Amino acid sequence: MDLFNPEIALENLGPLFAGLWITVQLTLVVIVLSMGFALLVALGGMSRHRPIQWLVKAYIEVIRGTPLLLQLIYIYYVLPEVGIRLDAFAAGVIGLTLNYSAYIAEVYRAGIQAIPRGQHDAAAALGMTPTLSMRRIVLPQAIRIVIPSLGNYFIGLFKDTALVSVVSIQEVVFTAQILAAQNFQYFTLYTIVGIMYFAVSFPAARLVGYLERITRSGYATRRRR
Amino acid sequence: MSGKRAMIEVEALHKHFGDNHVLKGIDLSVAVGEVVCIIGPSGSGKSTLLRCINHLEYPDRGNIRIDGKLAYRDEIDGRYRAHRARDIAAVRAQVGMVFQHFNLFPHLTVMGNLIEAPVHVLRRPAAEARRRGLELLAQVGLSDKADAYPEELSGGQQQRAAIARALAMDPKAMLFDEATSALDPELINEVLTVMRDLAAGGMTMLVVTHEMNFARQVASRVIFMDHGRIVEQDTPERIFGAPREARTQDFLRSVLDH
Numbered sequence: 001m002d003l004f005n006p007e008i009a010l011e012n013l014g015p016l017f018a019g020l021w022i023t024v025q026l027t028l029v030v031i032v033l034s035m036g037f038a039l040l041v042a043l044g045g046m047s048r049h050r051p052i053q054w055l056v057k058a059y060i061e062v063i064r065g066t067p068l069l070l071q072l073i074y075i076y077y078v079l080p081e082v083g084i085r086l087d088a089f090a091a092g093v094i095g096l097t098l099n100y101s102a103y104i105a106e107v108y109r110a111g112i113q114a115i116p117r118g119q120h121d122a123a124a125a126l127g128m129t130p131t132l133s134m135r136r137i138v139l140p141q142a143i144r145i146v147i148p149s150l151g152n153y154f155i156g157l158f159k160d161t162a163l164v165s166v167v168s169i170q171e172v173v174f175t176a177q178i179l180a181a182q183n184f185q186y187f188t189l190y191t192i193v194g195i196m197y198f199a200v201s202f203p204a205a206r207l208v209g210y211l212e213r214i215t216r217s218g219y220a221t222r223r224r225r
Numbered sequence: 226m227s228g229k230r231a232m233i234e235v236e237a238l239h240k241h242f243g244d245n246h247v248l249k250g251i252d253l254s255v256a257v258g259e260v261v262c263i264i265g266p267s268g269s270g271k272s273t274l275l276r277c278i279n280h281l282e283y284p285d286r287g288n289i290r291i292d293g294k295l296a297y298r299d300e301i302d303g304r305y306r307a308h309r310a311r312d313i314a315a316v317r318a319q320v321g322m323v324f325q326h327f328n329l330f331p332h333l334t335v336m337g338n339l340i341e342a343p344v345h346v347l348r349r350p351a352a353e354a355r356r357r358g359l360e361l362l363a364q365v366g367l368s369d370k371a372d373a374y375p376e377e378l379s380g381g382q383q384q385r386a387a388i389a390r391a392l393a394m395d396p397k398a399m400l401f402d403e404a405t406s407a408l409d410p411e412l413i414n415e416v417l418t419v420m421r422d423l424a425a426g427g428m429t430m431l432v433v434t435h436e437m438n439f440a441r442q443v444a445s446r447v448i449f450m451d452h453g454r455i456v457e458q459d460t461p462e463r464i465f466g467a468p469r470e471a472r473t474q475d476f477l478r479s480v481l482d483h
Contacts, residue, residue, distance in 0.1 A: 121281050122328035122387075126342035126394060127318025129310050136345060140332050219332055220374040 003187040012179050012189060019175030020196050026089070026171060027158045030096040034157075035150070037097060038104035043134075045109060056105075063102035069163050071095050076167035092164035100157055107149045111142035144215050151208030155201055172196060229256040231293070232398045232429045233278060233320075238287030240273055247273045248284065249453040255398070260430045262440035262461075265450035266476060271433040272325075274450070275402045278431070279322050280313055291316050292397055318346055321391030325403040327383040329375040335362070335386050336371040339393045347394065354393070361389040365419050381412030385419050398429040405436060437480060441465050449473045 045056040063071070076091040086094065115138050123133035165174035176189045214221065233255040240248040247270045255261050263271045276282040278289055280297045289296045296316045298305045307313070330338050339358035343349045349357075362368050365385040375383055384404060391399060401420065405413045417439050424430055424443050434440060440447050441461045448458040449470070457470045468474050 116328075118324060118326055118328035119330065122322075122324065122330070124281060124314070125279050125317055125320075125322035125324075126390070127314045127346040128342060129314045131310075132345060136341065137330055141330075144332070218374070218376050220377050 004191060005185055005188045008183060008185045008188045009192060012183075012185075013192070015175050015179060016172060016189070016192055016196065019170060019172035020200075022169065023158070023161050023171040024200070026092060026096070026161045026164065026169070027154070029093055030100060030157060030161075031154050033093065033097045034100040034104055038101040038108055041101055041105035042108035042112065045105065046112070060102045060105065063099055068095070068099050068160060069166060071099055072163060072167055088164075088167050088169045091167050092161070092169045095167075096157065096161065096164070100153065104150065104153060107146050107153070108142065111146035111149075112138055114145055115141050147215050148208055148212035151204070151211060155204050155208065158201060158204070159197060229258065231255065232257050232259075232291070233431060234288075234290040234293075235274070235278065236288045236290075238274070238277060238284050238289070240270075240277060240282060240284045247453050248277070248287075251287070251453075251455060253448070253455065255429060255431050257429055258427050259445045260424045260428075260432065260443055261446045261448060262432045262434055262444040263448045263450055264434065264437065264440055264476075265456075269450040270453040271450050272402050275322075275400050275431065275433050279317055279320055279400060281322075291320060314346070318342070318394055319397045321394060321396035321399040323384070323388055323391055323399065323401045323404045325406050327375070327380070327387045327407075329383055329387055329390070331375050334372050334374055335367065335378070338375070338386060338390045342390075343393050358389070358393060361392050362386075364392075364422070365389045366415070379412060380408045381415045384408065384416045388416075388419055388423075392423075398431065399423065401430065401432040401434065403433055403435065405434070435480070437465070437477075449476065451476070 041056055041059070044052045045060075047053055047056075072092065072095040075086065075095045076088065079086065119137055119141070120133060123137045124130075128136070161171055162173040164171060165177065168174065170178075172193055176193045180186050180189050231254045233253070235251055235253040238248050238251040239246070249270075251270075251274055253261075253274075263274070265271050273282055277284045280289075288300065294316075296308075297313050298307045300306075329335075330341065333341060336355065336358050339361060340351060340354035343354040343357070344351050359368070359371065362371055365388055367382060367385055367389065370378060370382060370386070375386070378386065388399075388404075404420070405416050408416065413436070417436060420430070420432070420439070421443055432440075432444070444461045446458060447461045447464040449456045449464065449468070449472075451472050457464065457468060457473045459469075464473065465477065468477060
């Protein structure tokens with residue numbers, strides 16, 4: 001009858017929060033790294049040099065054509081066989097970053113291509129080099145366009161970090177698995193984990209919705225209010 | 226043409242868009258201080274010519290000189306070799322361009338638009354660029370709009386800001402690509418007034434326009450283009466008073482008759 005055991009819950013709250021903290025750290029590190037790496041990938045995909053274009057295209061297709069779970073297993077269990085040994089957290093960070101960068105690069109590309117030709121023309125006519133025009137005119141506008149999509153991807157990332165339990169990173173799901181193996185209180189433990197995920201994801205999703213409204217309403221909004 | 230030094234020279238310019246031969250050998254020279262208006266039916270190649278002069282379109286054949294120097298590319302044994310991006314940008318920095326759809330940078334305030342290129346291309350100190358920006362905003366009648374975003378301005382105000390943005394680079398010449406065509410009729414005059422003042426101040430201008438009264442009153446020379454060729458060029462008095470070519474006569478009749 002007593003599916004939810006408050007005593008067990010209280011007892012295990014400490015380790016579970018420690019696991020959640022690992023999950024959050026992992027998410028934040030991967031957000032920062034993938035935002036930067038994806039930009040390089042996106043710009044590489046639009047490069048005039050064909051080999052760079054092909055490399056980027058191949059990378060994106062391979063990542064999108066295979067499961068994230070397999071990618072993580074590959075990095076942690078297969079790479080050591082060719083002499084590349086990574087600790088679990090590093091393997092998780094690299095796997096998630098490579099995976100999310102492929103998708104975010106496509107988001108960036110769409111954002112950059114959404115900037116009208118007239119903006120490029122105006123920048124060029126003012127004597128800006130293509131690099132300067134990208135940095136000062138195109139990217140600041142493109143970033144604004146892609147912020148809502150990025151937000152949704154990062155909420156997805158937060159939940160996908162559960163997959164790194166497979167490489168034995170002690171994030172929140174892995175922690176729950178270990179605890180459950182000792183006390184068999186599946187309902188209690190996994191319910192808490194579910195509440196923890198939801199308690200972060202739900203406000204984050206609301207925040208993304210808010211950002212979406214702001215970015216859609218023009219550049220002068222803040223001052224007009 | 227006057228005996229003055231040429232600021233913009235175009236030699237035997239050809240441009241195709243696919244099978245469409247848009248420019249069929251254009252020769253043109255604009256002297257320092259001259260105001261040249263290009264008129265003609267849509268599709269005659271006027272805008273393409275202007276965009277080629279700023280290297281926003283790449284002509285298939287022909288050369289462009291800005292202030293006496295061969296711009297954008299070299300011709301070696303009938304083949305063209307593009308200049309480095311930095312050198313192309315340096316030539317463009319000397320020629321201001323005003324677009325039909327203004328193309329202000331929406332993420333920057335009006336002042337931000339004005340100082341962007343002076344600070345990041347010419348490396349002028351921001352304070353100095355801002356001071357010059359305020360002068361230019363006064364010149365185009367937008368002194369109170371320095372901190373406004375483009376989206377807060379009317380079309381006419383946006384175009385005046387765009388003119389000020391181009392002037393902020395202290396250009397040697399200005400290109401106007403149908404600068405009033407996207408404006409509501411009641412907003413056209415405020416932009417034309419700014420252009421008129423600029424011409425009176427001695428700016429070298431090449432103006433593609435549908436505003437026949439502007440061409441008649443302000444131009445030192447009017448060029449009529451049709452089907453990728455310069456059909457006729459002369460003083461505004463002659464072009465509007467006694468055009469020699471039948472095509473010019475037909476065009477003027479069609480635009481002035483209503």
